[in-house]
Amino acid sequence: MPPSRTLSLLFSLIILVVILSLAQWLRTSSSVPQHTNEESCILDHSDCEFELGGKTGSVSLSPRPVPIEEQIQFTFDIPTGYRLEKAHIEGVNMYMGQTLVFIDRQQLPLSGISFLGSCSEPAMQWKLSMVFSRDDNSFYRELYFNTHYPE
Secondary structure (H helix, E strand, O other), X not given: OOHHHHHHHXXXXXXXXXXXXXXXXXXXXXXXXXXXXXXXXXXOOOOEEEEEOOEEEEEEEEOOOOOOOOEEEEEXXXXXXXXXXXXXXXXXXXXXXXXXXEEEOOOOOEEEEEEOOOOOOOEEEXXXXXXXXXXXXXXXXXXXXXXXXXX
């Protein structure tokens, strides 16, 4: 086999491997995230804990099951020394924008309210994203919950 043909074949194989690797990476990175550690807790099943600087905080959600197009209530028990800067909800299996969680800072534990819009998906997975601060540093945590259209 001539050297130019061998080089061309080798180059083609390298390109094929790169394309297949890229396709595999895109397929796995765009799938629904697998939740690990404290994020494995599902808020529509139970209250969930998360860690901030070695301290434990928790979030609860009510009512359960989580309604659509009705007010939902969050309770945030934040570790001492941390501040919940903001929180929002977004769809995981269908993106519907970000819905703010309106936080009431009048008393501890903090409470928040939000509303979920309806969509064409009968079963939705949602992500609650929270941004905390302490000493000019930001910390991001997320928890998940589900909604289902009644049958």
